[in-house]
Amino acid sequence: MKKIFKRCQSLYAVPTHYCPGCGHGIAHRLVAEVVDELKIREKTIGIAPVGCAVVAYDYWNFDCSEAAHGRALAVATAIKRVHPQNIVFTYQGDGDLAAIGTNETIHAANRGENLSVVFINNAVYGMTGGQLAPTTLLGQKTSTSIEGRERKAHGYPLKISEMLALLPGVCYIERVSLESPGEVLRAKRAIKQAFQNQINNLGFSLVEVLSACPTYWGLSPKESLEWVRDVMRKEFPVGRIK
């Protein structure tokens, strides 16, 4: 019998701590599949974020570092410069990459650091209990935008991927989502492209992953996937940005 699905070597066979319907488990798995398929596990160094995925290294079976909130791309810059032959990537949420770490993000991209970034956009702060994120949609209720995000008080959802696409140091940016098997496969192709670009020394690559947070959206896992498809993707259209 032909084996068509198996565990990844780059992912430990352990249960994750993520909530039902959360996108992190799928995104972790996609990174692991890509690392396996490119046969780079033994030279990969991952940077885990501060946020729900802080213990990503409990799931990934390769070298990893934590970074302070927002600083992952500064840490990754140094590791890649010290070990240019290694494959270095960051895995960051929207608060990490697009609020507290905006400066590090923009400047690492502008330097054209030869890095891969997996950017999880779930439009909310998960680990701290569902506060307003830079990517929270207008009208979306969070624990710090009780009546819903209002442009005068909170500004607009930040489209950091489109902003980064303006920089000449950036080689590749694509936005993907995880609400259906087809989208998951597209997401994997994009993540693989981001890693392949680094192997080919092409510079800064980023994949923005629209990911569900049922717990802090106040929706069921199924409703959350529908919300990504019907609401979130209108504000954050998927596809190649650069």
Add this chain to the structure above:
Amino acid sequence: MLNKKILISGNEAIAQGAIQAGCSFYAGYPITPQNELIAYMAKQMPKQGVFIQAESELAAINMVYGASAAGVRAMTSSSSPGISLKQEGISYIAGARLPAVIVNIMRGGPGLGNIAPAQSDYFQATRGGGHGDYHLIVLAPASVQEAYDLAQVSFDLADKYRIPVMILGDGILGQMMEPVQLSMRKIKASALKNWALTGCKGRKPNIVKSFFLREGALEEANLKLQKNYEIIRKKEERFESLFLSDAKVILVAYGTMARIAKSALSQLRCVRKKVGLIRPISLWPFPQKPFSLKNKKIKYLVLEMSYGQMLEDVRLAVGGRQPVEFLGRSGGGVPNEEQIMNKVNKILQ
């Protein structure tokens, strides 16, 4: 270039010392009065490693965190307001047990303060500075030669104890030029950094982290830090002392302040005043040994370019056995020889 004397500023001497100690990663952000250091590194570091002018102090210290996690000797430098920004990263470096060297060429504060030399970051340097129960080893050179020498020592200590080491100078030390005897020092092969991130070929994955969520795990990690600090306290006290055997007044000063104290001391000795000097070189661990004198008639006079920060460590070391007096100025003011001599004469009356 080796084994000869060169005329160089304190900032450049620290950079040259670091380069000879095998530092192969430097990230910094411009700030006065340490700009000669970053400029020297921009010129020299690419010959043996990586130089990055970071977008901020936060980025610079986190780059040092990354480079150190990757297993190389790494350094950053700044001055007071910039060092405040680096505190987050320094706490993470301490928590993750990474070696690193951080240079603070102090200027006046608080806030933006001014660019005049000061010693008012002593508390910040010796009490940790960021969040959590941790220490840095803090070394305070008083000459350009010593700045060069201690820069090299710093990297060895950082690797040996897996701890961030701070070189604490001030704007005068950073800017002034003095002759430096370059050493023929060969870079010690760094201890095998089997914890470093290099890719997991042939071994289990390495994780660099300071996050310990499981019940009891953080306490365990903190106790390991404390054990390390206990060893450092026992082994790494550094100080210079002069004329302690017959001194009635002992001046206590570090860095630039100690140089002024020495001039005052030699003038006082010329008129047979029994004055001595203790110059702490390691500010953490603060030297306890020279303060163990039993003679109850001794009086200490602490001199600082601040309003009394090291003063607290001297009082703790003296333990109430003898009186401790203080003379300090800050915000651009520096206690001069005349003020020191007047104060000593008053104490001796």
